[in-house]
Amino acid sequence: MIKELSIGFAAAAAIIMIQQGFNVVPWFFMAGLILVLYYMVGFKGLNKSFSAVDGSKGSIEKINFDRIGGHDSAKKELLEALEFVKNSKLIMKMGIRPLKGILLMGPPGTGKTLLAKAAAGYTDSVFLSASGSEFIEVYAGVGAQRVRQIFNQAKEMTKKQNKNSAIIFIDEIEILGGKRGSHGGHLEYDQTLNQLLVEMDGISCNDQTKILVIAATNRSELLDSALVRPGRFDRMVNVDLPDLEGREQILKLHTRNKPMSKDVNLKAVAQDTFGFSGAHLESLTNEAAILAMRDKKKFISQRYFLEAVDKVMMGEKMDRKPDIDELWRIAVHETGHALMSETIRPGSVSSITTTSRGKALGYMRQTPDRDFHLYTKEYLEGQINILLAGSLAEEEILGSRSTGASADFQQAIGIAKELISSGMSTLGVVSLSDIPGTILHDVISSILEKEESKVKEVISCSSNLIKEVADYLLNQEKISGEAFRKMLFSCGEKLKISS
Incomplete structure (x- = not known):
């Protein structure tokens, strides 16, 4: 309604000014420039809505710690940290300062995002997800505004869903939290990081909404020392590539919904996949199922898993044939x-x-x-x-x-x-x-x-x-x-x- 009234008022004003002999070309030029700024960057760029998982619809419960294999030590450390969110009354009695941030460090594809989503389900929290690149713009003040918005959005969603805690997950935080002064004089990066530091300092156990920041990175050496000090990111959790036992666990998880032949030996497959991440192993089981489907087989046999190992490691077979x-x-x-x-x-x-x-x-x-x-x-x-x-x-x-x-x-x-x-x-x-x-x-x-x-x-x-x-x-x-x-x-x- 307001939009239509504004357009009608602007049109009427333009007609009156033309009748009075005013030159309206500069006004139209300024109006067009404002519209371009509004749609490309400006006000619309500042008002960003970050992706959220609505726990009331049961989306979070689908991802829990039981469905994440191969990271027992990382899960143990993360679960201990989450107890501070889940049992806030107990920690207040003990005089314990709540953890403000948890940093997940490890190679790509090891399950850092899954751990963060499982953490939200475990604590029954609102879950907001963002990438570090979503905060960075070339225009001054946009990044800092978006940092404030994600914290405000977390508080609003918590009240709306009648919950008392929220988890903000920031992937690739090295883009947002890189060392200050390392961006060739581009102060927007530093201003955005400063705003994140301020927001994390403002987290208190007395707040009605308990906020926990979980971040993920595979380049922890690039992070600013002020961000990773105690009092901001209090826990550093290493999410490394799975070992032999972990790879076997992950393979079992990803083959639960697949028709398996009796000759399948997942331990042998795990031995063949040294250096594979959880994402590689998921792709392996998927490729094995595709290969079996190509041959019109009802069950996935061991040979399809072995061929899938080669495909994930080296790629698809090539058409070229040497002499x-x-x-x-x-x-x-x-x-x-x-x-x-x-x-x-x-x-x-x-x-x-x-x-x-x-x-x-x-x-x-x-x-x-x-x-x-x-x-x-x-x-x-x-x-x-x-x-x-x-x-x-x-x-x-x-x-x-x-x-x-x-x-x-x-x-x-x-x-x-x-x-x-x-x-x-x-x-x-x-x-x-x-x-x-x-x-x-x-x-x-x-x-x-x-x-x-x-x-x-x-x-x-x-x-x-x-x-x-x-x-x-x-x-x-x-x-x-x-x-x-x-x-x-x-x-x-x-x-x-x-x-």
């Missing part, structure tokens, strides 16, 4: 990797294939016997051996190397640098950045030459096995780790590395 000579070289190359892997850690090869996926023309996949958190000198040297073995197998069987080993060499150089930086080279304990380039080059070369001589010894003694396995790959495209080991033992090859 017979290139396929033979690829088969020899990948067999060299597998031979060296079995030499160093028997039973480690999961599969070998010449199928092109993503940028890889072929690949050898390993299954670690356990999750590694620390690496010894022997382990790292073994990884260099495996990486060099593909190229050296080409040289032994085909008489030359190819560009297919360039990525292997780069990884080998990276591991050599890790040996140096960890004090496990002839240089002793040094700073990698302080070593002159020529000395660093010489030490890396000596490490690689030493490991190359070990690999050549194994490859030269196993040329018949490499040819046999490569010939099998040329016809079948893929061989499992078990079948490869049977061929290895039937040939009676002596696989030993001289120290």
Whole structure:
């Protein structure tokens, strides 16, 4: 009604001014400029409504801590912090200051957002969600206004739903809470962060509405020290990549609604997925179901899970098909990797294939016997051996190397640098950045030459096995780790590395 009256009044005023002989062109220009500012940035940009989950409709209850696997320590720490919100009367009797913020830190896809939503359901709180980028604009004052709005919106929704607590979740908070003065003179970032600091300082246990700020980041080193100090973000919860047991839990959660074949071994799948996040594992189970549906199967068998592992790691199969000579070289190359892997850690090869996926023309996949958190000198040297073995197998069987080993060499150089930086080279304990380039080059070369001589010894003694396995790959495209080991033992090859 007000909008229509305003438009009618403006039109009538314009007609009267034209009749009186006034030049209305500047007025129309100013009115158009105001409209552009209103719709593009201005007042409409300031009045932002942040996304919320309405707990009264039962949306939050669908996500609870029982549905989040692989993060027992993170859940335990978060649940302890949430007790301060849930039992506010008890903490007031004990004289405990309520926690104002919880920072979830970890790689992408590990379930930080799910933990925040589960926290809202556990405490029966209003849940507001925003990304750090939603607060930042090039126009002065917009970001600070949006910070005030999200806190005000949380209070209003809490009263509307007759609740006494609200959780504000800010994803990618490093965009909003980056170190002040690091944005090239752009003060809007600093003003927005200052407003967030003020709002968090204003949270009190005496407030009618209890507000808890939960933030997530995978770049915690970028955050301003004033934001992460006690009294603002009081708890730092690490949400790391799941271990073997955690991956198995997550796989069980994501396969509950899927028809599984009796041969499915989720523990074996978990062993094959070292380094996978929760998001990767969810995608894996989904891809396995899609592959089974393509073959018009009623149940998802183990082979679909194993193929889904390859797809998530490497990508979809490519249409390109190398010619017979290139396929033979690829088969020899990948067999060299597998031979060296079995030499160093028997039973480690999961599969070998010449199928092109993503940028890889072929690949050898390993299954670690356990999750590694620390690496010894022997382990790292073994990884260099495996990486060099593909190229050296080409040289032994085909008489030359190819560009297919360039990525292997780069990884080998990276591991050599890790040996140096960890004090496990002839240089002793040094700073990698302080070593002159020529000395660093010489030490890396000596490490690689030493490991190359070990690999050549194994490859030269196993040329018949490499040819046999490569010939099998040329016809079948893929061989499992078990079948490869049977061929290895039937040939009676002596696989030993001289120290």
